[in-house]
Amino acid sequence: MNSDLNVALKAARKGVETIKSYRNKKLNTREKGFHDLVTDADIATEKEILSVIREHCPDDSILAEETLATHSLTDNRTWIVDPIDGTTNFAHDFPIYCVSVALWEHRQPKTAVVIEVNRNEEFTAEAGLGAFLNGKAIQVSATDNPRDAFIATGFPYNDLSLIDSYLKLFRLFMDELQGIRRPGAATYDLCCVAAGRFDGFFEYSLQPWDVAAASLIIKEAGGAVTNWMGEDNWLFGERLVAGNNRIHQHLLKRIIEYIPPEFRQNVDIAS
Structure with a gap:
């Protein structure tokens, strides 16, 4: 160390x-x-x-x-x-x-x-x-079939602007993934992705202190972290999707399909 x-x-x-x-x-x-x-x-x-x-x-x-x-x-x-x-x-x-x-x-x-x-x-x-x-x-999971994917998310609590689109996306994931959990601490969710417990994660209304440490842990465990546009500028963007590479791409694809473009954009790209 x-x-x-x-x-x-x-x-x-x-x-x-x-x-x-x-x-x-x-x-x-x-x-x-x-x-x-x-x-x-x-x-x-x-x-x-x-x-x-x-x-x-x-x-x-x-x-x-x-x-x-x-x-x-x-x-x-x-x-x-x-x-x-x-x-x-x-x-x-x-x-x-x-x-x-x-x-x-x-x-x-x-x-x-x-x-x-x-x-x-x-x-x-x-x-x-x-x-x-x-x-x-530790390393991210090897799950490559979305039907076998076990993911985490966070329910928005201080910004309900995306709630309708979010619930449609949540409903889709309930149907096509193996399971979804909401532990209530994004930092822990992301670390569980790094450890291979969860295969993926998505959330919005995140703050930099929620993701600054855990996202590096995911990357060093072989996973992917982007914003909802698939870009690397996520620290201050409030919208994050992560996972092993296959499940990350699947989650990102569905987000792009179900979330209107104006809500996929970063809220603040001051970083």
Whole structure:
């Protein structure tokens, strides 16, 4: 492991410790947006993660969900942090939520760590060096027939503009795929694609901290990640489709068929 991965692991593990310290406490919860929860645990966890990053990398930039959110990226080394992906799950004691820490440089992902708190699953990747789960190499599935495909998605909660088209697409996938799940944490969904548990994934209304780490893990596991136009500009685009190469192409084809062009475009391409 290089020093960047060590820093990412140290920061993410510190985040996990903080989350666990809030499990038996009464949470202070508020809506920062439509159906978009934030708790005092999110704020405290982000503070601890950032303290580790700043200690070791004081000159690096930071993009973090709760305190340093932005929709732009430079060539500088930038840490992209989601303290709790799956806050609604966490607030309701539903056991799927993650810490996500990524380092980007020259507008490309370099280092990634995602930890699913309850199962203590540590997904890691470094650009060009492969993807790992608890230290063991992982790769995307070999499923090539859509009828055998098991995929994940996320139900839109703060942007209902695509809901009618989305439901038509969802209905189609229910008919032609083996199964669909919605765990409620996009970061974890994507890591499960990397580990070969899911064959594919699609969602919209995603934010950069939802995908910055896990998408590198998928790529290093041999998978594909694009926006809904099949392009590489997905970090700030809010629309993402991923999977092994065959299932990714099938999902992308159906999205292009069922989602009107104006809704397939990236929302923000500031990256």
